[in-house]
Amino acid sequence: MRPCRWRPCPVAAQRRSGGPAPPPAAIEHHSSLDLYTSKWRYAAKRLRPCDGGSAKQRELARNKSFMAPSTVDGPSMGEPTLKEKAWEPSLEEGVLAAWKVDPDLYRFAPERGQAVYVIDTPPPYPSGSWHVGAVMAYSMIDMIARSQRMLGRAVLFPFGLDRNGINIERTVEKRTGKPLHRWDREAFIAECRKEIEAIGNGLLELAIRVGMSADFARTYYTDSDEYRAFSQAIFLELWPKGLFYRGERPTFWCPVCETPLAEADIEYEERASSLVWMKFPLPTGGEIKIATTRPELLAACRAVMVHPDDERYRNLHGKKARVPLYGHDVPIVPHPSAKPEFGSGAAMVCSYGDMVDLAMFRELRLEPLKAIDETGRMTEAAGFLKGLKVDAAREKAIDELRVRGALDKVEPIQHQTPICSRSLNPIEFISSDAWYLKQLDFREDLKRLAHEMEFRPTRHRQLLLDWMESLTIDWPISRRRFYHTEIPLWYCKKCGEALAPPPGKYYRPWKDPAPFSKCPKCSSKEFVGEDRVFDTWMDSSVSNLFLTRYRSDPTFFKANFPVSLRCQGREIVRTWLYYTTLKSWLVKQSKPFHRVFIHGLGLDARGRAMHRTLGNVIDPWPLIKKHGADAMRIFVASETNPGDDFRISEAKVGGAAKFVTKLWNVARFISSFEEPKEGKLLPTDEWILAELNRLIDVSRGAYEDLNLFLPSNRCREFLWNLFAPHYVESRPFRRTRSGGPCTAAACIRRPSRCRETESPERGRTSRTNSSPSTRTSGSENGTRASPSTSSSRASQSRRT
Ligand SMILES: [Zn+2]
Ligand SMILES: [Zn+2]
Incomplete structure (x- = not known):
């Protein structure tokens, strides 16, 4: 028995003293x-x-x-x-059954006169079954909802499923072995619907079994006509404000998903790679050694950069170097972006190996060359590498450098590789035409909103602030996919003017007739519908507006916006929380929430994130059956x-x-x-x-x-x-x-x-x-x- 740290127990005191117990303190x-x-x-x-x-x-x-x-x-x-x-x-089953017979049990009931408390919960993004970490995260959110009810509030605790997006598309692509862009669009959408129905129902069953007290009678789905129309309506409301623009510019591109990506869609992973040391001859005699992880991009090399203070190359500033295998001359440019400690200290600038290349091309006004296409294959411009996938092209380039005596050495290297968060494939930087939503202009406003919201734990506010600080490009919101909310725009066939319909309906411009009689600019009567779709975060980022019935119930909205609480994981601060903050600012010039609750990630027993590839994913069902x-x-x-x-x-x-x-x-x-x-x-x-x-x-x-x-x-x-x-x-x-x-x-x-x-x-x-x-x-x-x-x-x- 542990020593007593407690105040005197009256019973014991009574016994010891033989008299009546003193009243406990x-x-x-x-x-x-x-x-x-x-x-x-x-x-x-x-x-x-x-x-x-x-x-x-x-x-x-x-x-x-x-x-x-x-x-x-x-x-x-x-x-x-x-x-x-x-x-x-198994006794829990009886309790669940008892709950089930009372439809009012968890119904949102503001009519009882209690203060309304709205919780914006993450609609899960079904791509298979939940792993146990997700189940526990949702249990935490449920405990918050229950405790708020205990504290006497009328809690609006919704449950939604975020069913749009690449996850479900990739599931269908994998199962059928047929990539999306080879499908008939209508057939592909039907296949996605079938697939998502089964997966979504599995998630719902699990959510109910683990005791979620959400208002399941009013489960919402982001792929419903209602939600998509709402998401489009927010876009259309913002459209006249000039916040969207279209541009052809190099952007993050996933060759597997074949779509541009936002910075938030990218993760970085340490991957094994090769650092290839090449010899660039100098037309004036001699050579300069250059180390790169992307030798397949030699065709697109437009400059060599060295650090201005790097004594080794001071005499080469402004001189030319000849690109091996392709033979064109490029300038040797002094620039502070060069890292003297990496490789030989001299780096090639090509379109586009990484973010530095993007910046250098802009700054030096270099003429880019497209060496990789949208499917991740080398283009005509890559000459003898044409048609190869990037990895194969890299190997072939190294072989060719060796044959031609232009290879110095190859070193193994661990390289921070940017990858697509959905396909886990390395991303490329490819110039493509996309719609953007302005965000960089509002950085300071958004940071102010971050400070206006109360964070639990408070230290996690910094995650949001850091992300806001790190952004370098506006938000590319268009995707070349199918099972998403469509961008509700049409273009005039004659003058190209982009035309937006009035908000309120669900628009599918790739198949619906244009809702215009003539172009306001040139009076042409022919239109073509936009065939691209929104980034799924365009949908998720309006969840707080949707829940508080923006556009449909002004009284309710006025009383309950900003939303009382957002609950979510740490890993989606840069996406869901950030984008919701941006949208609420653009729509209402307001913070989206009063409070934000950020929970951590469920890891395996060794502290590793659960991934199918690691084989450490814990299925929640056996745990529930065994322990409840x-x-x-x-x-x-x-x-x-x-x-x-x-x-x-x-x-x-x-x-x-x-x-x-x-x-x-x-x-x-x-x-x-x-x-x-x-x-x-x-x-x-x-x-x-x-x-x-x-x-x-x-x-x-x-x-x-x-x-x-x-x-x-x-x-x-x-x-x-x-x-x-x-x-x-x-x-x-x-x-x-x-x-x-x-x-x-x-x-x-x-x-x-x-x-x-x-x-x-x-x-x-x-x-x-x-x-x-x-x-x-x-x-x-x-x-x-x-x-x-x-x-x-x-x-x-x-x-x-
Ligand atoms: Zn991808
Ligand atoms: Zn026109």
Whole structure:
């Protein structure tokens, strides 16, 4: 037994002194009446009727008279009303079934007069089944929704599925072995719909099974006509403001997805590559050695750059060098972008190897040459490499350099490679025609909004600020894909004018007739529809506007925008949070949210991100079957520091399941006593109620602060270290079994009359109580298992 760190237990004190117990410190300012009538009644008032119980049980739950203390005979022990001897995850199924029959249970009900609290939750992006990290992340968000209900708010907790996009398209492409651009568009869309339906339903089933308390009756889908029309309407509202422009310029390009990408779509990964040292002859004699990872781009080399302070090359400034294999001369330019420490210190500037090349071409006004096409193959301009994929072309270029004596050496190198976040393929920089949304102009405004929003944890605001600071190009919003929201534009065939229809309808310009009679510029009557689509973040970035019924319910919108809370993962700050901030600024010149809750990533037991390629993805279903959803919820709430990544292992989830078992055992034990109608408090009763009230206070404060860690741990400590060993197992408590007065036990178990009394951590069931199996006789020998501080109404509270 651990040494006691707790304040004196009145029971122990009583026993030691042989006299009456002193009143515990915690209740000095409260009479027992206070305890009952203030906090308890307060709790009772907010206790929603229990869905799992009968009408009678609900009535009991509302019965305030239960709270009034008076004296009766104590309870007597009988058969436990909880029949199941041990906790089983399968018991959760019964709770879910009980929830299901009450359609109003989680319905957003502002008519009850409570303050409305809107949570913008990430609509999952289905591309297969959820891995366990995602399930736990959504459980955290659910706990927040439940705790906000417990705090007395009318919570709009939507569930959506973000079904547009490359993920589903690539799933179809892989399954059929046929790339999108070889499909008939209509047929491809039909295939995507079929596929997404099955995957989306699987996600919904899982979300319900893990206890999400969302308003599933009103699940929204970003690929619905309604949502797409809304997304288009926001575009069309902004259109007259001149925020969009079209341009042919080099941009990030994924040769696999065959579409331009935004900076937010790109990730960087350390990949093995070769650093190829080449010899560029100088027309005046001699040579300059140049190291590159992209020898296949020699045809597109337009300059060689060296650092102005690099003494090795000072005499070559302004001279020419001859490009091997292709034979054209290029200038040797001094420029601070050159890195003397990398390779030979001299680098080639070609169209386009990387971001530096892009900047150099712009700055030096070099004439670009397109060496790689949209499918990732070498073009005619690459001469003998024509038609090869980039990797093969690189190998062939190295061979040819070797044959012609222009190769110095090849070194293996680990290289930070930009890759497409969807296909994980290295991206290229290709000049293409795209629509852009201005964003760089608003950097300072957006940074100000970031400071206006409250972040939990506060340190994660910096993620958003850093991203805003790092942006270098406007947002390319057009994609050459099919299963997305269409860009609602038509072009005049004669003069090329881009024409936008009025907002409000869902437009498919690639197949719908143009909604114009004549071109306002040249009066031509012939139009061609835009066949490109939006980046999917154009859809997701209006979720907060959609939820608050912008455009359809001005009163609701005015009352609830900015949205109360955005919950999301750290990894999508640069996309979802950033783009929503941008859109809300452009549409309403407002911050999008009052508060932002950022959670970490679920990692494997070794701390690695879960990836199919690593084989470390944990399927949530077996875990749920073995340990139950509640165990997963308790694990993620109590083991995760707010905002930190968390390591998931079955052992830890199993450990959390032990707490559920303990709770069950305690509940079952208590359920074997009759509940007294009224009674008189003993000092032990007052003590435990005071502890309980402290737990409630701490938990309320933590939930207001979106902190799940504190209440879950305090509840665990309360049950494990105080309630079970020092109260339920105490002599006075047991004495009451044989006829003595006891009200606190009844009070503590009071919410247990509710079939389902749970905290957000415990998605469901629970009845308080104590287990014979956990008897520790701490209070009997005058020591106490150490306990903690407080506790929560959570441990006794209802489903929120
Ligand atoms: Zn891609
Ligand atoms: Zn025209």
